[in-house]
Amino acid sequence: MIPSRDAVEMFTDRNRSYVRFINLLRYPQGLRAFFRASPLLRSGLHVLDAGCGTGVVTLALRDALLAGGFETGVLNAFDLTPAMLERFRETMHARSIEGIELERADVLELDSLPSAWKGYDLIVSASMMEYLPRDRLADALAGLRGRLNEGGRLVLFITRQNLLMASLIGRWWDSNLYRRDELREAFARAGFENVEFRGFPAAFRHLDLWGHIVEASG
Numbered sequence: 037m038i039p040s041r042d043a044v045e046m047f048t049d050r051n052r053s054y055v056r057f058i059n060l061l062r063y064p065q066g067l068r069a070f071f072r073a074s075p076l077l078r079s080g081l082h083v084l085d086a087g088c089g090t091g092v093v094t095l096a097l098r099d100a101l102l103a104g105g106f107e108t109g110v111l112n113a114f115d116l117t118p119a120m121l122e123r124f125r126e127t128m129h130a131r132s133i134e135g136i137e138l139e140r141a142d143v144l145e146l147d148s149l150p151s152a153w154k155g156y157d158l159i160v161s162a163s164m165m166e167y168l169p170r171d172r173l174a175d176a177l178a179g180l181r182g183r184l185n186e187g188g189r190l191v192l193f194i195t196r197q198n199l200l201m202a203s204l205i206g207r208w209w210d211s212n213l214y215r216r217d218e219l220r221e222a223f224a225r226a227g228f229e230n231v232e233f234r235g236f237p238a239a240f241r242h243l244d245l246w247g248h249i250v251e252a253s254g
């Protein structure tokens with residue numbers, strides 16, 4: 037079990053190495069390719085990124101929307117670690133990106149978010165739920181489910197339980213790892229009725245070794 041306070045310390049101390057690590061794996065490009073191929077994209081989407089970190093997922097999704105000729109809608113994102121949010125702000129500034137609202141918040145205490153932060157068409161969350169105590173995963177999913185509008189989707193990227201990830205992510209990045217059946221159970225406990233497992237596009241198949249992609253609604 038990894039308490040979130042430890043995750044905050046780790047991502048404060050090691051946010052630069054995190055960015056180097058994900059760039060090495062071509063994770064940002066993989067996320068962008070996944071969203072480019074996703075039928076969920078359309079103009080004006082209301083999107084929340086839960087545990088946004090340095091903004092890799094929000095920015096991949098934004099890039100995919102723009103590349104697909106869609107207009108961006110509401111883009112909100114939150115994270116628990118101020119240093120990660122600061123890096124996200126620096127990137128937005130460097131790329132002259134406006135219109136993404138950021139907040140510091142804990143996914144297990146969503147009431148601290150602005151009252152307007154609800155009714156999302158799409159909630160994305162990547163590589164964050166691994167840092168919650170395992171017995172709180174379903175609570176976190178249920179909290180996010182409560183912020184979706186009718187017909188809204190949650191897309192979760194989360195590290196797999198396998199030998200390679202146990203040493204590469206589990207030990208190195210102090211992360212919990214999950215099996216597909218554990219995720220199915222957590223999504224069911226959170227009240228989701230439809231749960232599908234997806235994969236990365238062909239050029240990024242190596243990322244399937246790392247993580248599950250779960251798309252859920254209902």
Ligand SMILES: C[S@@+](CC[C@H](N)C(=O)[O-])C[C@H]1O[C@@H](n2cnc3c(N)ncnc32)[C@H](O)[C@@H]1O
Pocket residue numbers: 040043044047058086087088089090091092093114115116117120141142143144161162163164167168
């Ligand atoms: C591995 S990073 C992932 C960041 C980003 N989503 C990505 O895919 O690159 C994990 C992030 O989860 C955040 N985090 C950990 N526990 C959290 C919690 N309880 N609520 C919100 N964010 C949390 C950390 O602060 C960190 O920025």
